[in-house]
Amino acid sequence: MAAAVVPTTTWYLILAAALFAIGMTGVLVRRNPLIMFMCIELMLNAVNLTFVALATELTDINGQTAVFFVLVVAAAEVVVGLGIIVSIMRRRQQATADDLAALKG
Amino acid sequence: MSSPLLAAVSWTVPTVDYHGLAPEIVVALGLCVVMLVDLFLAERSKWLLASLSGFTLLGAFIPVLTLALDDGGARAMFDGRYVIDDFSLILKGLFLLAGYVVVLLSTTYIEEGEYYQGEYWVLMLSSILGMMMMTSSRDLISVFVALEFLSIPAYMLAAWRKRDAKSNEAGVKYFLLGVFASAVMLYGMSLLYGVTNSTLLSDIGASISGELTAVRIIAIVFVIVGFAFKVSAVPFHTWAPDTYEGAPTPVTAFLSVASKAAGFVALVTVLYVAVPEGSDVWQPLVWVLAVLTMTVGNVLALRQTNIVRMLAYSSISQGGFILMPLAVAAEGGAGGAALRSVVTYLIVYAATNLGMFAVILTVSRKTRSGEISSFGGLFGYAPALGVVMTFFLGSLAGIPPLGGWIGKFSAFQAVLEAGTGWAYAIAVIGAVNSVVAFGYYGNVMREIWMRPVPDANTMPIRTPAQLVLALAITTISTLALGVLPGVALHFGDLAIFAGAFAG
Numbered sequence: 001m002a003a004a005v006v007p008t009t010t011w012y013l014i015l016a017a018a019l020f021a022i023g024m025t026g027v028l029v030r031r032n033p034l035i036m037f038m039c040i041e042l043m044l045n046a047v048n049l050t051f052v053a054l055a056t057e058l059t060d061i062n063g064q065t066a067v068f069f070v071l072v073v074a075a076a077e078v079v080v081g082l083g084i085i086v087s088i089m090r091r092r093q094q095a096t097a098d099d100l101a102a103l104k105g
Numbered sequence: 106m107s108s109p110l111l112a113a114v115s116w117t118v119p120t121v122d123y124h125g126l127a128p129e130i131v132v133a134l135g136l137c138v139v140m141l142v143d144l145f146l147a148e149r150s151k152w153l154l155a156s157l158s159g160f161t162l163l164g165a166f167i168p169v170l171t172l173a174l175d176d177g178g179a180r181a182m183f184d185g186r187y188v189i190d191d192f193s194l195i196l197k198g199l200f201l202l203a204g205y206v207v208v209l210l211s212t213t214y215i216e217e218g219e220y221y222q223g224e225y226w227v228l229m230l231s232s233i234l235g236m237m238m239m240t241s242s243r244d245l246i247s248v249f250v251a252l253e254f255l256s257i258p259a260y261m262l263a264a265w266r267k268r269d270a271k272s273n274e275a276g277v278k279y280f281l282l283g284v285f286a287s288a289v290m291l292y293g294m295s296l297l298y299g300v301t302n303s304t305l306l307s308d309i310g311a312s313i314s315g316e317l318t319a320v321r322i323i324a325i326v327f328v329i330v331g332f333a334f335k336v337s338a339v340p341f342h343t344w345a346p347d348t349y350e351g352a353p354t355p356v357t358a359f360l361s362v363a364s365k366a367a368g369f370v371a372l373v374t375v376l377y378v379a380v381p382e383g384s385d386v387w388q389p390l391v392w393v394l395a396v397l398t399m400t401v402g403n404v405l406a407l408r409q410t411n412i413v414r415m416l417a418y419s420s421i422s423q424g425g426f427i428l429m430p431l432a433v434a435a436e437g438g439a440g441g442a443a444l445r446s447v448v449t450y451l452i453v454y455a456a457t458n459l460g461m462f463a464v465i466l467t468v469s470r471k472t473r474s475g476e477i478s479s480f481g482g483l484f485g486y487a488p489a490l491g492v493v494m495t496f497f498l499g500s501l502a503g504i505p506p507l508g509g510w511i512g513k514f515s516a517f518q519a520v521l522e523a524g525t526g527w528a529y530a531i532a533v534i535g536a537v538n539s540v541v542a543f544g545y546y547g548n549v550m551r552e553i554w555m556r557p558v559p560d561a562n563t564m565p566i567r568t569p570a571q572l573v574l575a576l577a578i579t580t581i582s583t584l585a586l587g588v589l590p591g592v593a594l595h596f597g598d599l600a601i602f603a604g605a606f607a608g
Contacts, residue, residue, distance in 0.1 A: 058302045062304045087267050
């Protein structure tokens with residue numbers, strides 16, 4: 001019988017870094033504002049995971065406090081962001097970030 | 106492994122210094138009052154909301170003054186996470202006055218638009234409240250919360266004309282890039298927290314020294330890149346011209362002055378308090394950002410035909426000049442001079458740029474156009490506006506004895522004080538850029554003074570009282586700061602971080 005594998009903090013940090021990288025790639029590659037926004041949320045949650053993992057490792061409360069603030073702010077951002085994106089979608093169905101090109105130069 | 110929650114059982118109630126927090130409390134109460142009063146006002150008496158917002162900002166200025174006159178030294182709350190020192194008071198004063206001028210600029214614009222008015226003032230006041238909190242924040246969490254507090258209402262303000270495709274586009278671009286920048290910055294912050302075991306900036310400053318490991322370098326770079334978006338430094342500037350052009354013009358004035366200044370405040374706080382020992386990483390980074398920002402901003406401004414868009418690029422390039430002394434801030438004794446020049450530049454730039462937008466708003470009430478050519482012959486039919494606009498353009502270009510000159514002077518002085526090869530290199534690049542900048546400022550001056558009126562419509566411009574007041578405040582400040590440079594430099598001298606920074 002193999003010994004149970006205990007995940008260490010490093011695992012969580014690597015997972016968080018991977019999530020952050022996926023989110024960042026998504027923002028840079030995808031062109032639908034909604035998907036881009038979802039990728040940003042992924043990045044924010046990668047940050048949360050990093051904070052929690054480090055707080056546990058350092059046995060310090062501040063990292064966990066930070067997560068609460070990030071969660072609340074992310075929720076506020078969702079409300080505002082969806083509002084702005086909906087107001088665009090209402091005018092133009094299927095709008096992508098590339099269609100938003102009235103302003104340039 | 107014991108739970109971190111158990112480690113925090115001994116909790117004591119923090120003491121709150123209500124005098125220190127009074128400016129924030131006044132603005133917070135004011136914005137609640139505006140929100141409530143809005144519900145009970147008839148459509149034709151909505152103008153009351155503008156006055157109420159203006160009085161709130163002026164009212165909050167009183168505790169700032171009493172705090173400044175109080176000789177008790179810096180006030181620290183919550184274990185030094187929220188500090189009221191000279192630096193924060195000067196910038197709080199700046200944000201309140203800039204906010205007041207923006208209220209004056211917005212009043213007629215908002216009343217004549219067909220959109221909700223109450224929300225506009227509430228969002229504006231919350232954004233200013235966030236900026237005031239930013240000046241006092243000395244902790245990663247409060248810096249983050251203050252930054253979002255000032256940005257989230259600004260996203261909505263940019264998209265305020267919700268049935269206008271351009272305003273929508275401005276909002277969505279600003280929002281997506283702003284939130285993306287916050288996420289990058291937060292990841293840097295989480296790594297900073299990991300390597301230093303603290304979120305308090307001064308603790309982080311004490312922990313980061315000596316050998317810089319890869320994680321520390323990544324953390325510092327990510328945090329600076331996050332702020333670079335907020336201050337629209339090249340290559341993270343792409344949102345700025347589109348957002349400035351598409352947003353309602355008073356909001357553009359607000360974003361290009363107050364929001365940008367708040368970004369610089371955050372950047373300066375983190376660089377000086379949290380990572381002064383990491384200068385091997387951030388000095389080259391800020392150097393490159395500063396050079397790119399002033400050069401690219403200038404070159405792109407040269408080929409603009411829309412005045413707001415030209416000012417967007419001009420404000421990017423001015424941001425490069427504010428960054429310039431920070432690029433050498435850790436060399437020898439240049440730290441104090443660099444901080445002083447940033448504060449001086451922000452004050453002067455705020456007065457000048459707000460004045461510029463006041464003129465644009467006034468003139469576009471008649472011409473209904475944003476093209477630079479629409480300013481043709483302005484001096485002929487509106488001599489006062491023509492002269493005042495020339496002052497502002499000259500100040501932005503840095504011509505003595507106008508305010509902008511003293512900002513540029515203190516920036517170059519700080520750079521030369523550092524005296525290294527890199528410092529001289531950036532000073533030369535800055536000097537060349539100052540000359541190039543005269544190309545597009547001078548072009549607008551030529552329109553005002555020498556070109557014919559485009560549609561031969563020389564009806565005089567009727568200027569509403571609020572815009573007259575805004576023009577008076579900004580013109581007097583721009584002239585006074587230039588003629589009496591001691592005033593601005595004096596504020597810059599005071600702006601030393603209490604305790605955390607010596608040098």
